Amino acid sequence: MSTHPQDLRSRNIVPEGFAEPDCVIVPASEFLMGCEQGREEERPAHRVSVPAYEMAIFQVRNRDFAAFMQATGHPAPPNWDGSDFSDLDFPVVSVSWFEAQEYCEWLTKLTGRHYRLPTEAEWERAARGGGEGRLYPWGNDEPQSRADYRERWGGDVRGPVPVGRGEPNGFGIYDLCENVHEWCADWYQPDYYAHSRQQNPAGPASGERRASRGGSWRHHIKVSRVAARSSIPPAFQYADYGFRVVRDIGEP
Numbered sequence: 001m002s003t004h005p006q007d008l009r010s011r012n013i014v015p016e017g018f019a020e021p022d023c024v025i026v027p028a029s030e031f032l033m034g035c036e037q038g039r040e041e042e043r044p045a046h047r048v049s050v051p052a053y054e055m056a057i058f059q060v061r062n063r064d065f066a067a068f069m070q071a072t073g074h075p076a077p078p079n080w081d082g083s084d085f086s087d088l089d090f091p092v093v094s095v096s097w098f099e100a101q102e103y104c105e106w107l108t109k110l111t112g113r114h115y116r117l118p119t120e121a122e123w124e125r126a127a128r129g130g131g132e133g134r135l136y137p138w139g140n141d142e143p144q145s146r147a148d149y150r151e152r153w154g155g156d157v158r159g160p161v162p163v164g165r166g167e168p169n170g171f172g173i174y175d176l177c178e179n180v181h182e183w184c185a186d187w188y189q190p191d192y193y194a195h196s197r198q199q200n201p202a203g204p205a206s207g208e209r210r211a212s213r214g215g216s217w218r219h220h221i222k223v224s225r226v227a228a229r230s231s232i233p234p235a236f237q238y239a240d241y242g243f244r245v246v247r248d249i250g251e252p
Helices: 005-010 062-072 097-111 120-128
Strands: 023-026 029-033 046-050 053-056 181-187 210-213 230-232 246-248
Touching: 023 120, 029 120, 046 120, 053 120, 062 097, 120 181, 120 210
Parallel strands: none
Antiparallel strands: 023 053, 029 046, 053 246, 181 210, 210 230
């Protein structure tokens, strides 16, 4: 039997300010992953099936990571106190892939539900919002057409904006493809699509870089498309890198 947050609170185990992530169900489906008009690592576009899962509607925020630090004694990431990054509702940044994994493990132990990072396939499935072939979560219009373009991408942008400020996609998920890059569970391999399995692919067995998805405040539109892929070594802590959690279906 799993232990729920209310039980943990009565035992003074849950840190102050803790709130379990709000998640929505992404239904099981087959979809076209990749983009034939994209960069080489996005090709070939291929059909992929993923089972149902739940994804957090928000990127992990500073307030969420603060609860993790309070409970575990984990040190603050770089830029934690910087004025352009410190708002409690900003996505946490400068966390390595290993730290994102630690957060998921802590959240799993705390709640009794299995939290983890999404695979690339799960991330792209969610970002498409149930639509086939669209370039962005909101459709095919480029970011420059959006009302908050300059705040997120243009001019003198120096950091992220609070999560959930814009419109959600078709599944009710916010900030996909914008605000901060999001770590994925997979090892990254540029030609992986040439031999990816069709059923619930999880990336190659090993590698040197971890996959990431979505655009960020630092970059323009090249990685803001739903099919665009990126990667960095898992120990890196970049000021435009954050993460989002997923939760397995069927957990109590």
